[in-house]
Amino acid sequence: LAGGLSVLETTANPYILAMGSDESSVQRLNLAQAFNPIGSITGVLLSKFFILDNLNTADASTRAG
Incomplete structure (x- = not known):
């Protein structure tokens, strides 16, 4: 993110x-x-x-099997 912002500022200014x-x-x-x-x-x-919002929100016991 910071790299993109620095490139944007360098080219836009x-x-x-x-x-x-x-x-x-x-x-x-x-x-x-x-x-x-x-x-x-x-x-x-x-x-x-x-x-x-698309991440799996299962708890640890469900993920362990």
């Missing part, structure tokens, strides 16, 4: 800076970085529903 005027580049970058925690939390919640 120069693109955000190049999208408009130099005077407003810092504001654009700050706005884009403000949504990073929202995406991180959303990813955790979605993985909770799609991955953890």
Whole structure:
């Protein structure tokens, strides 16, 4: 997860800076970085529903046979 976030930030930041005027580049970058925690939390919640809900919740005695 951390590796993906670092790659995303490394590739997205120069693109955000190049999208408009130099005077407003810092504001654009700050706005884009403000949504990073929202995406991180959303990813955790979605993985909770799609991955953890499908796990086998049998107790230890059932799994032992």
